[in-house]
Amino acid sequence: MKIITSGSKYIDIDAYASCIAYRELFKLKGIEAISVSTSKLNESITKQILEFKQSLDSYQESEEQEFIILDVSEEIYFDTIVKKDKIVELIDHHPGFETVWKEKLGEKAQIETIGAVATIILEKYQEEHLLNKMEKEVAYMLMAAILDNTLNFKAKITSNRDIMAYQKLQKIVSDNGRYCERYFLECQEMIEHDLINSIQNDTKVGIHHQLLPNVIAQLTVWDKTNIMKQLEIIYQVLDRYDKNWIMNLICIKDAKSYIISKHEKVKMQMQKLMHHTFNGNIMELPEVWLRKELIKEAIINEK
Numbered sequence: 617m618k619i620i621t622s623g624s625k626y627i628d629i630d631a632y633a634s635c636i637a638y639r640e641l642f643k644l645k646g647i648e649a650i651s652v653s654t655s656k657l658n659e660s661i662t663k664q665i666l667e668f669k670q671s672l673d674s675y676q677e678s679e680e681q682e683f684i685i686l687d688v689s690e691e692i693y694f695d696t697i698v699k700k701d702k703i704v705e706l707i708d709h710h711p712g713f714e715t716v717w718k719e720k721l722g723e724k725a726q727i728e729t730i731g732a733v734a735t736i737i738l739e740k741y742q743e744e745h746l747l748n749k750m751e752k753e754v755a756y757m758l759m760a761a762i763l764d765n766t767l768n769f770k771a772k773i774t775s776n777r778d779i780m781a782y783q784k785l786q787k788i789v790s791d792n793g794r795y796c797e798r799y800f801l802e803c804q805e806m807i808e809h810d811l812i813n814s815i816q817n818d819t820k821v822g823i824h825h826q827l828l829p830n831v832i833a834q835l836t837v838w839d840k841t842n843i844m845k846q847l848e849i850i851y852q853v854l855d856r857y858d859k860n861w862i863m864n865l866i867c868i869k870d871a872k873s874y875i876i877s878k879h880e881k882v883k884m885q886m887q888k889l890m891h892h893t894f895n896g897n898i899m900e901l902p903e904v905w906l907r908k909e910l911i912k913e914a915i916i917n918e919k
C-alpha cells in the first residue's frame with residue numbers, strides 16, 4: 617500500500633491538494649494508494665475545499681507500507697506516521713536536502729525550485745496522458761495550491777511551469793480568471809473567523825538567523841483591512857512565543873507584504889534587512905514576500 621503524506625504539525629493547501637491529487641492519479645493507473653495526514657490543516661485549506669468529495673483518508677496500518685513524501689524534505693518535519701526506511705519517493709520545493717535524497721532515492725527524489733509541488737503533480741498527470749481524467753474538484757484544489765504558494769504568481773519563486781500548470785487547470789474547470797479572488801477571500805474568511813488559531817497555525821518558531829527574529833508568523837488574505845484593525849490580538853498571540861517576532865501579512869489585492877512588529881530591536885533589524893522603514897508598527901513592502909524568501913534574504917545578507 618502506498619501512503620502519500622507530508623509534514624508534521626500543520627500542512628497547507630499545497631501539501632493537502634498534492635497528496636490528494638497524487639492519490640487520484642495512482643487510482644487512475646489502477647494502483648492502490650491512500651493520502652494521510654495527522655497534522656493540523658492550516659487556513660489555506662478553506663471550508664469550501666474541505667467540502668469537496670476528494671479528501672484525506674484515515675491511516676491504515678498494513679504489512680507492506682511504502683511512503684511517498686510531498687512538500688517537505690527535512691526529516692524532522694515528516695508526518696509522525698512515516699517509517700523512514702520505507703520511503704520510496706519524495707517531491708518537494710524547499711531547498712537544502714536535494715543531495716541527501718538524490719543519494720537515497722535517485723530519480724524518485726524530485727526537489728526543484730518551483731512555486732508549488734502542485735505544479736509537479738499536474739505535470740505527472742500530463743506525462744501519463746491522464747489530464748483529461750482529472751476531476752474538477754481536484755483541479756480546483758491544485759489551482760488553490762498554486763495560487764497560495766506563489767502568492768498569485770507574484771512570489772519570486774514562481775516559475776513559468778507554475779503559470780503553465782495553472783492555465784491547464786483553468787481549462788479543466790472553465791475558469792475565466794475569477795477563481796483567484798474567490799479563493800483568497802475564502803482564506804480570509806477562515807482567518808477572520810478565528811484569528812488567534814490562524815496565527816498559531818502559521819507561525820514558525822526557532823528561526824536562527826542574525827538578521828531575523830526567532831518567530832515569524834504569516835497570514836495571507838485578499839484584503840488586509842479587517843486584520844489591520846485587530847493588531848492588539850496579533851501582539852497578544854505573538855508575545856506569548858517570544859519578544860522577538862514579526863508578522864508577515866500578505867495582501868494579495870495590494871500585491872504587498874506588511875511586516876508587523878512592536879519591538880524596537882526587531883524593527884531596526886528588519887529595516888536593515890529590507891531597506892524600508894517602519895511607520896509605527898508597520899513596514900510596507902512594495903511587493904509580496906513569502907516567509908521562505910525573507911529567510912533566504914537573511915541568509916544572503918549574513919554572508
Ligand SMILES: [Mn+2]
Pocket residue numbers: 630631687709731732733765
Ligand atoms: Mn509547497
